[in-house]
Amino acid sequence: MHHPRDLLSTIFGFPGFRPGQEEIVQAVLDGRDTLAIMPTGGGKSLCFQLPALCLPGVTIVICPLIALMRDQVRALKAAGVEAGALTSGNTEAETEEVFEGLDQGRIRLLYMAPERLASPGTLPMLRRVGVQRIAVDEAHCVSQWGHDFRPDYLRIGDLKRALNVPLAAFTATADEETQAEIVTRLFEGREPATFLRGFDRPNIHLAFQVKDNPRKQILDFAGARKGQSGIVYAATRAKTEVMAQALREAGHAACHYHGGMDAEDRRQVEIRFQREDGLIVVATVAFGMGIDKPDIRWVAHADLPKSIEGYYQEIGRAGRDGAAAETFTLYGPDDIRLRRSQIDEGIAPADRKAADHGRLNALLGLAEATGCRRQLLLGYFGEASGNCGNCDLCERPADVFDATDAVRKALSAILRTGEWFGAGHLIDILTGNATDKVKERGHDGLPTFGVGRELSKPAWGAVFRQMMGRDLIRPDGERHGALRMTEAARPVLRGEQPVTLRRDSIARATPGPVVKT
Numbered sequence: 001m002h003h004p005r006d007l008l009s010t011i012f013g014f015p016g017f018r019p020g021q022e023e024i025v026q027a028v029l030d031g032r033d034t035l036a037i038m039p040t041g042g043g044k045s046l047c048f049q050l051p052a053l054c055l056p057g058v059t060i061v062i063c064p065l066i067a068l069m070r071d072q073v074r075a076l077k078a079a080g081v082e083a084g085a086l087t088s089g090n091t092e093a094e095t096e097e098v099f100e101g102l103d104q105g106r107i108r109l110l111y112m113a114p115e116r117l118a119s120p121g122t123l124p125m126l127r128r129v130g131v132q133r134i135a136v137d138e139a140h141c142v143s144q145w146g147h148d149f150r151p152d153y154l155r156i157g158d159l160k161r162a163l164n165v166p167l168a169a170f171t172a173t174a175d176e177e178t179q180a181e182i183v184t185r186l187f188e189g190r191e192p193a194t195f196l197r198g199f200d201r202p203n204i205h206l207a208f209q210v211k212d213n214p215r216k217q218i219l220d221f222a223g224a225r226k227g228q229s230g231i232v233y234a235a236t237r238a239k240t241e242v243m244a245q246a247l248r249e250a251g252h253a254a255c256h257y258h259g260g261m262d263a264e265d266r267r268q269v270e271i272r273f274q275r276e277d278g279l280i281v282v283a284t285v286a287f288g289m290g291i292d293k294p295d296i297r298w299v300a301h302a303d304l305p306k307s308i309e310g311y312y313q314e315i316g317r318a319g320r321d322g323a324a325a326e327t328f329t330l331y332g333p334d335d336i337r338l339r340r341s342q343i344d345e346g347i348a349p350a351d352r353k354a355a356d357h358g359r360l361n362a363l364l365g366l367a368e369a370t371g372c373r374r375q376l377l378l379g380y381f382g383e384a385s386g387n388c389g390n391c392d393l394c395e396r397p398a399d400v401f402d403a404t405d406a407v408r409k410a411l412s413a414i415l416r417t418g419e420w421f422g423a424g425h426l427i428d429i430l431t432g433n434a435t436d437k438v439k440e441r442g443h444d445g446l447p448t449f450g451v452g453r454e455l456s457k458p459a460w461g462a463v464f465r466q467m468m469g470r471d472l473i474r475p476d477g478e479r480h481g482a483l484r485m486t487e488a489a490r491p492v493l494r495g496e497q498p499v500t501l502r503r504d505s506i507a508r509a510t511p512g513p514v515v516k517t
């Protein structure tokens, strides 16, 4: 059997599970009847597609929407997965092809419109092909009182009984009556494993900080929580070793963990962490998958994670017991550069790279948020919420200012120098600092020379970092990291879109009062 986590990256190209997915995938793999209530956009298709590929045989997917089925089949085929759809929209040739694929045992996912269940040939055919699981999309269509009732959905219960296989039902409709009706009609009234827990983990405190002295920032954070079990995630193997050493010198029980250690050493760390109270493990992302320790009291990131999904998954290891837990994430311009270049230099096709940049942008948006972090995080996963009261920004609202003018000046400096320079040189131009390099290139004669004197150098550094975080500018790997403007910056440059930035992170980067607005 394939391991779900391997297929998650090789087939689907995702860096990690989204909230809730892993548990649902596991339940389906374990052969439990499952009801999953997930918000739209939450990623439910993966919850039946991934198990389908791990198991032998065919998974049937009942779905009421022809266009959606076609999209999913197309996407699966593009990823090299054999899938087919039987719908009223098929040409005869398409249907023939699906039957052939089924007969040859090639097809892993068979999408079916519910109407198919009414035709007498369907059940014998399905008996023949070796169905392992039934997945039901939009399961609320089985509810006669709901607005989407589909009479043919009532046949699904019979189908399940006839094939005698586990069924996983998915819906975004969470009200209790609909749920009860799904249980009655699809599961003969026997309670399935139900995943309704939203994405929120309200006991986990969220906080970010700009990285200025990461070693000290992590030591301070851990120092205030001495004796508690915690994880520090770092971007490189070398860093995990250095940081673990620093923590030991500060009197903590700490060890490192990364994929370069041999299996036995890694296992020792896992066992110690599981058994001991108050151990800190400094690790790469390799640590955590098999860890099932309910009382991890904090998770810190010494470097910015890869994506918003990765971030959620890593902080989600804290506080599984439901008691208060804390998280703390550091980020800086070097992290942004590193993560961008990791994506650009990877071997993924262009559209996947674009998606990865998008997931990184979402995380950077969270890092540089100006309102409640949890609201933003949950919103990304499709869940609406109010201010949480349990994040750093709810406790101390961000001080923001209209930075449109500063951002336009920075963009203009970038464009007037041909998108060939990094932040340091651009800031020299903006602040009117006539360095040798500035004079050599004649940049002291540019109209932008000295137009940004109202901000200090570090304040400009923070403006550039936040611009990177908003994906208004990107370092170009082929130009030694020279900053280039993105499409997203055009409306700002044209004066059509204002930009609000955080003053506090600028102030922190700046000795003395500097930011005039």
Ligand code: ADP
Binding pocket: 014, 015, 016, 017, 018, 021, 038, 039, 040, 041, 042, 043, 044, 045, 046, 309
């Ligand atoms: P819905 O729950 O509305 O059916 P989908 O299954 O269509 O949602 O997924 C919504 C989006 O989330 C899709 O673009 C999908 O590619 C993306 N997605 C799903 N799972 C993950 C994951 N683990 N990591 C990143 N993106 C994901």
Ligand code: ZN
Binding pocket: 371, 372, 373, 374, 375, 387, 388, 389, 390, 391, 392, 393, 394
């Ligand atoms: Zn909040």
